[in-house]
Amino acid sequence: MDTAMMIDTVRLTPILMADPPLLNTQGVHQPYTPRLIVEVVTKGGVTGVGETYGDGKYLDIARPLAEALPGHPVTDLNGLFALAEQVCGDSRAADESVDAGGLRGVQTTDKLRLSVVSGFEVACLDALGKTLGLPVHALLGGKVRDSVEYSAYLFYRWAAHPEGGESDDWGAALDPAGVVAQARRFAREHGFTSFKLKGGVFEPDEEIAAVRALAEAFPGRPLRLDPNGAWSVKTSLYVAEELKDVLEYLEDPASGTDRMAEVAAGTDVPLATNMCVTTFPEIPEAFARGAVQIVLSDHHYWGGLHRTRELAAICRTFGVGLSMHSNTHLGISLAAMTHVAATVPGLGHACDSHYPWQTEDVITTRHVFDGGRLAVSDAPGLGVELDRERLAALHRRWLEDDGTMRDRDDASAMRVAEPGWRTPSVPRW
Numbered sequence: 001m002d003t004a005m006m007i008d009t010v011r012l013t014p015i016l017m018a019d020p021p022l023l024n025t026q027g028v029h030q031p032y033t034p035r036l037i038v039e040v041v042t043k044g045g046v047t048g049v050g051e052t053y054g055d056g057k058y059l060d061i062a063r064p065l066a067e068a069l070p071g072h073p074v075t076d077l078n079g080l081f082a083l084a085e086q087v088c089g090d091s092r093a094a095d096e097s098v099d100a101g102g103l104r105g106v107q108t109t110d111k112l113r114l115s116v117v118s119g120f121e122v123a124c125l126d127a128l129g130k131t132l133g134l135p136v137h138a139l140l141g142g143k144v145r146d147s148v149e150y151s152a153y154l155f156y157r158w159a160a161h162p163e164g165g166e167s168d169d170w171g172a173a174l175d176p177a178g179v180v181a182q183a184r185r186f187a188r189e190h191g192f193t194s195f196k197l198k199g200g201v202f203e204p205d206e207e208i209a210a211v212r213a214l215a216e217a218f219p220g221r222p223l224r225l226d227p228n229g230a231w232s233v234k235t236s237l238y239v240a241e242e243l244k245d246v247l248e249y250l251e252d253p254a255s256g257t258d259r260m261a262e263v264a265a266g267t268d269v270p271l272a273t274n275m276c277v278t279t280f281p282e283i284p285e286a287f288a289r290g291a292v293q294i295v296l297s298d299h300h301y302w303g304g305l306h307r308t309r310e311l312a313a314i315c316r317t318f319g320v321g322l323s324m325h326s327n328t329h330l331g332i333s334l335a336a337m338t339h340v341a342a343t344v345p346g347l348g349h350a351c352d353s354h355y356p357w358q359t360e361d362v363i364t365t366r367h368v369f370d371g372g373r374l375a376v377s378d379a380p381g382l383g384v385e386l387d388r389e390r391l392a393a394l395h396r397r398w399l400e401d402d403g404t405m406r407d408r409d410d411a412s413a414m415r416v417a418e419p420g421w422r423t424p425s426v427p428r429w
């Protein structure tokens with residue numbers, strides 16, 4: 001092995017990035033959200049970057065991995081998983097409770113560890129690509145498309161955070177007219193032609209009305225509604241019936257494979273998930289029972305870009321569709337998402353991305369959507385460059401935080417406006 005490819009140093013930089021007051025069934029986004037920036041520096045002097053969740057429970061796992069990694073080659077991506085299993089130990093947070101922050105079903109040690117490994121895997125791929133002069137998509141077997149389509153990710157939202165934070169000019173969106181106005185701006189500014197509404201916030205009939213209003217404003221466009229498992233089977237079937245003529249898919253209407261299978265058996269509207277199928281062991285039962293027709297991949301969940309491609313192959317084999325999920329993220333992850341999406345055959349749905357909501361970034365040049373699509377970079381590695389000043393500023397914000405924002409907590413942010421708020425139990429409606 002060429003010593004230039006050996007990892008010399010790993011730098012972890014937790015940051016807090018601004019996030020608007022987006023509503024979901026758990027509560028509302030806090031003014032700042034944590035992310036972790038991973039830098040892998042090779043003995044050849046090349047730096048690769050990756051990004052993942054930055055809450056304390058992820059940092060606990062990332063630190064021992066960062067310490068153990070020097071001396072390993074950036075090419076040994078399979079070894080990364082074994083090393084992580086060996087050194088990371090169990091996270092204090094993996095208590096099988098529902099992962100409120102990530103809205104990703106029950107949290108387990110495996111899920112937390114894989115999310116951390118994903119940031120390291122991407123950083124290694126970036127370093128390897130830069131060393132070889134190849135784009136990340138080439139390291140994954142080569143792109144099958146030159147651009148990747150994203151959908152507009154619409155949220156009910158407040159105009160501002162009650163406790164302060166950064167401001168923006170989006171205004172509130174709390175009814176069908178507000179949702180349509182938001183969608184029109186997304187279409188105008190980014191060219192998106194497919195739309196997803198984050199639901200589970202208001203009574204189902206209000207959300208049905210919002211999707212109907214979108215269908216009128218954008219006739220024939222793909223529309224999705226995602227209440228993050230907030231509905232009963234009965235309510236899910238009711239919503240599916242009301243919207244069957246306009247929905248591309250219904251995303252996680254009900255919680256868990258059992259309920260999703262029941263809903264799927266009662267409607268022809270395809271069901272998508274980023275909650276009941278988020279790891280490989282969850283696939284056999286969900287597929288055998290026909291609980292989901294589309295899996296939303298997310299390289300942070302599945303353990304990186306190679307594993308996302310493995311997921312895609314399994315979905316293809318079983319005739320299950322593939323789309324892509326997104327939590328709040330920066331431009332590093334968007335670059336990684338775009339590279340892997342570019343290599344996957346049969347990506348039949350526009351990918352989700354929170355990116356248009358993010359006013360801050362740690363890369364020097366922001367990604368720009370054109371016609372709702374991102375061009376796939378052919379530059380070496382991910383094709384992004386760290387803006388060290390911005391990174392330092394967002395890290396400073398993390399250092400100065402008293403701890404309230406370091407762990408995402410949408411319910412506590414909601415309590416600022418509604419002191420009696422508790423995370424709703426499921427099904428909520």
Ligand SMILES: O=C([O-])C(=O)C[C@H](O)[C@@H](O)C(=O)[O-]
Binds near residue numbers: 104198
């Ligand atoms: O189910 C989904 O698509 C998500 O969980 C995406 C995000 O987590 C979103 O719901 C959020 O951040 O409020």
Ligand SMILES: [Mg+2]
Binds near residue numbers: 226251252273
């Ligand atoms: Mg979802």
